[in-house]
Amino acid sequence: MTKILFLLSMLFCGTAFAQADPSYNIVWHSPSDHAGASMPCGGGDIGMNVWVEKGELLIYAARSGSFDEHNGLMKAGRLRIRLTPNPFEGEDFRQELHLQEGYVSISGKHKGTQATVQIWADVHQPVAHISIKSNQQIKVDAGYESWRYRDRAVASRENFGNSWKWAAPKNNIIRKDSVTFEKGGVLFVHHNSDSTIFDATVAQQQLQPVKDSLYNPLKKLAFGGLFYGDAFIPSGTYEGVYANTDFKGWRLISKQAAKSHQLHLALHTAQTNDVSAWRQTLQKLTVTDKRSATLNRQWWQAFWQRSFIEIDPGKKDSTAWQVGRNYQLFRYMLACNAYGNWPTKFNGGLLTVDPVYTDTAMKLTPDYRNWGGGLHTMQNQRLVYFPMIRSGDWDMMQAHFEFYYRIQRTAELRSKVYWNHDGACFTEQMENFGLPNFAEYGQKRPAGYDPGMEFNAWLEYEWDTVLEFCLMMLERQRYTGKLDPRTIPFIESCLQFFDEHYQYLARKRGSKALDGNGKLVLYPGSAAETYKMAYNASSTIAALTTVTKGLVNVLANDTARLKWQQFLQRIPPIAYTQIDGHTTIAPAKSWERINNVESPQLYPVFPWGMYGVGKPGLDTALNTWHQDTSVIKFRSHVGWKQDNIWAARLGLREEAWRLTALKLQNSSRRFPAFWGPGFDWAPDHNWGGSGMIGLQEMLLQTDGDRILLFPGWPGDKDVHFKLHAPRQTTVEATLKDGKVVYLQVEPATEAHRVEVMLK
Structure with a gap:
């Protein structure tokens, strides 16, 4: 080279x-067969799936942070729009995603009627707009459709879309939304009760003594919105079935035929005891700035x-x-979730549709997604956010940083309550309120089992994925020169957990907190979800080393810098092994079993950057790639695989x-x-x-x-x-x-x- x-x-x-x-714009010249063949559209923190089916325009809408009592991430609903005369029933059809300006257009021509519909979401406030223009006067029939118009018993598998998973209570119910005609439109809201899965999780994990100090984003959360139009009036309700799910629709019709029609969907999410206060804030969103369309396109x-x-x-x-x-x-x-209060979820973001179009066996409601809505799996989430560093999308990364800042106190309380030491303990699968998932925590736990531990073959002792987000926080400082004042204490708390907890575990086993070389004994540990009951996992060591060095580089206080330099000296070295005469990076010094199909022996390459082009030891990393039989066996491009x-x-x-x-x-x-x-x-x-x-x-x-x-x-x-x-x-x-x-x-x-x- x-x-x-x-x-x-x-x-x-x-x-x-x-x-x-412009050649990257997606253009379709025929309608779609179903929601699975939809096109994304969004902005701010609204995601929409847009498609035309059987002459009707349909839109699924979702907004970040719409969590119900079970911590499912719920859709705002489905919109159905029909034009009369109908330009979408002919052969002249075009649907286009305009990347440069951030909107979707749909145009059609049939028997002399031509019309174009533009759909876009305002980046700066949670409102989506639908603009209809035609060459002659047309009428518009617009429906808001909800499958949550009634209390709905949750099918067993459907609980995998919320935080109960396989441990849901019997006869679990998704409570209905309130949907009414109001203010010339359709107003819909789901208002969580006082009691949610948060309460069950706190009780399960023996944290009642500190419950009032734990972050609870679900209690009394109200989410929903108003679907309305300029010069539209209510026109009754209707019922139907779409993709195996029954629904009820609330219809709005244009007062008269016209060449131009405007429809809007305003969404609001807030924790409140009083829904009337929520309504007042929602109403303010219906005042549209005439400059919003121009400002939106400029943003894109x-x-x-x-x-x-x-x-x-x-x-x-x-x-x-x-x-x-x-x-x-x-x-x-x-x-599409640039400015959400909550991170983009790895399992579909805001753009999921009826699950039957992903898995034909999943005949469930459009709210379903596998692996939960408010539950965040950090090995997956990190891959959504790392690319934003090189693309310069720091504003989009902020939601995930805020996610961690909000639950730092909860993570520190876990360490204090369970083990009486300091530091923030973040688990791999983690609810938006900072605790392990109710089901994954373990329902059949042995008597006397450590209440701070998940009784789970995949997740036990896996605590280091938070360090990848610590790295992202440090990278923000390297790339932008800006350092959030919350970053240093957050990273220090994360590192302190590893220092104190592994000394705590060592003292439980024997009289010494460190090994014979004065190093931490990182046992039991976990190299990703794959190498379990690991002793000195290389992925953990690389994480601790890289983050601690990065922290030392940004510290201005000499005392603090010395403290973490001393901690660096306590981090054990990465383990190596020989394969056919070649030195390779070992997953750990030792391990008891292989539980998944990851290759954490290459984590020192990415994300931790200890090996790579132009760096010392490249031959060792290359040997690991070429010689390690597990690395070769697990190699793939599918899903979260990072071999590329x-x-x-x-x-x-x-x-x-x-x-x-x-x-x-x-x-x-x-x-x-x-x-x-x-x-x-x-x-x-x-x-x-x-x-x-x-x-x-x-x-x-x-x-x-x-x-x-x-x-x-x-x-x-x-x-x-x-x-x-x-x-x-x-x-x-x-x-x-x-x-x-x-x-x-x-x-x-x-x-x-x-x-x-x-x-």
């Missing part, structure tokens, strides 16, 4: 533009100028071109491209970025996120202050990209026919850090 340090003056040839390529244009990747432009529909296009499409899907990322960081250009292309090629669904279900659900957001990370790592990696371009990129693929690097730096480059023809580094004073690495 040849390293060349390029001078910018030699590379300013040609012109590049930062934008969403600025969003695409932050970052992009375009591959083999001009070779439309080739696999390479699809990979670049689908990268952009998935980034758009992530931006490791290949890129190891400089394995062809393998990185092969695996990343498999991830980001067109999905089996009509919308090309609706991958999955993989191991989880559809659309599989950790499938898309790991694909994004791999593609970014092929193009740009960093090693300290060094910026490495094309360290994992095959030279036969043309590419134009803009990505972010530390020290408030962006790099835009074009590679054509194996040569760099354009390179711009902002600010220009950082150009000396760039090294172009091509075969």
Whole structure:
């Protein structure tokens, strides 16, 4: 591999533009058969699935944070719109996702009637808009449809969509919403009771003495909204069945035929004892700023100028071109929750539909998704958020940082109540209120079993995924120069847990808190969910080492810096092993069983960056990739698998491209970025996120202050990209026919850090 340090003056040839390529817009020339063939649309924290079926426009809407008593993430409902005369019953049809401006348009022509519908969600406030324009006067029939119009018994499997999973109480009920005609529209609201699954979980996990100090986002939570139109009036109700689920509809009709109609969906979520207060705030959202459409499009244009990747432009529909296009499409899907109070969920985000279109056996309501709504699985969530670093989407990352800040006190109370030591104990699967999942905690626990532990073969002793979000917080400081004042105490609390807890466990076994070399004994531990009852798991050691070094670098207080430098000395070394005469990274010093199909022996490569292109020990990491039989056996592109990322960081250009292309090629669904279900659900957001990370790592990696371009990129693929690097730096480059023809580094004073690495 040849390293060349390029001078910018030699590379300013040609012109590049930062934008969403118009050819990446998704265009359909025929209606869809069902919701599974829908198109995403969204913004702010509203996600919608849009499709036309049998001449009717249908929209599923969802908003971040709409959790019911069982902690399911509930949809806002379904909209059904019919035009008369109907332009969508003819053969002239077009549905398009306009990436650059962030909206969906649908147009049709039938027997002289032409109409275009535009659907978009306001980035700046939780309101979605539907604008209808036609060449002649038409009438509009608009229905709000709810399957929660009645109390509904929860099917056994359906509890996997909330936080009960297999441990739900008998005769579990999803309480009905209140739906009424009001203020010229349809007002709908679900108001949680005082008692929720939070209360059952606290009691189960023996935390009643500190219950009042625990964060509870479910109590008295009200979510819902108002569906209304300019010059629309109520027109009764109707009933029906869609995709095996019965529903009730509330109909609005236009007062008169016209060439222009406007419909709106305002959504509001808040904890309140008084629903009338919730209604008052909702009402304020119905006052629309005339500038909102313009401001919205400006936001989307600025969003695409932050970052992009375009591959083999001009070779439309080739696999390479699809990979670049689908990268952009998935980034758009992530931006549908740019400003939510809650993170984007790995298992579909806000864009799930009737489960029967993911698994034909799942004849359940549209609220269902596998692996819960308020339950967050951090091994999956991290892959949704890591790509936002290189794309510069720090505003989109904030929701997950806030998620952790809110529950820090709960995590610290767990340590204090159960073990009487300090530090924040975060588990791998974790509710939005910070406790382990009710079912995964274990229903048949042995007498005297540690109440702070999950009695669970997959999740026991797996505590280190929070450190990946600590890394993201530290990366924000490296990339932007900004440090949230909550970050340092948060990271310190996370590290303190490992220091104090493993000394606590060692003292329970014997008289010494450290081993003979003065190191922590990280036992029992867990290398991801795979290598269980591990002794000194390499993934945990790499995490502790990298995060602690990052913390030391940002500390201004000498006393604090010394404290964590001393902690660094207590972290044990990574274990190695020999395979056919080759030194490889071991998953741990020892382990008792293999429980899953992950390869944590490569976590020191990603996410922890201890090995990689241009770094010492690359041969050891390569040996691990090539020689470890479990690594080879588990290798895949499906779902949350991250082999493509490791290949890129190891400089394995062809393998990185092969695996990343498999991830980001067109999905089996009509919308090309609706991958999955993989191991989880559809659309599989950790499938898309790991694909994004791999593609970014092929193009740009960093090693300290060094910026490495094309360290994992095959030279036969043309590419134009803009990505972010530390020290408030962006790099835009074009590679054509194996040569760099354009390179711009902002600010220009950082150009000396760039090294172009091509075969």
